[in-house]
Amino acid sequence: MLCASAALVAVSGWAYLAFVVTPRDVVTGSTQQQSAVDAATHAAVAILSYGSDTVDSDLEHANDLLTGAFAGYYGTFTRDVVIPAAKEKRIDTSATVVGKAITEFTEDRADVMVFLNQSTTTADSTEPITTSTTVRMEVERHGNAWLVSKFDPA
Incomplete structure (x- = not known):
């Protein structure tokens, strides 16, 4: 009887972890991580892309994606x-993302590596003139938005 009770508790615990806790946590974490990566890549392109005729508005848009000391x-x-x-x-520059990876993640902060041409x-x-660069970015959650707080070209 004791073995059957222990087995039932073990199976119940496993089922709870496997079907209740893990899927929700994995999907939520994955979605939040993807949001952080998407925000970092969007901001990297905005920071490094502008046209000579639209530079004021291009860089103003980029600045809206930043926070803290880096924004200043x-x-x-x-x-x-x-x-x-x-x-x-008459400088025109356009950045495109060729790779991205998240290196650290918490609920309110993430480090993202962005590889650009x-x-x-x-x-x-x-x-x-075409160059390749790697940028380590730190993004912070502000409400529902992820904003760039650090931008370090490698």
Whole structure:
């Protein structure tokens, strides 16, 4: 009788973990992780892509995806350096994501590696210059949105 009770408790515990806890946690974690990765990749493209004629609005949109000290730094750097150079030298640049991976995840913070190709043209160039880069990004949850708090090119 004791063995049958122990077996019933073990099977019940296994069934609870397998069918109640695990699927919900895996789906929720997976969905949240995917949201963090999607936000990081979208922001990486926005941060690194702009047209010389639309640079003000392009980088304003990118700044809306940022938070904390990085948002302040990016706003100042783009206003003082990137925007004037883009307009003066007719710089157009476009980034595309070629790979992505999440390296750390909690409910409110994630580290994401984003692998990008970036194509840049200027008024002086006859062919686009293409570069590849890897960026380590930290995103933080603010309500339902993930915002970039760190952006470190490797």
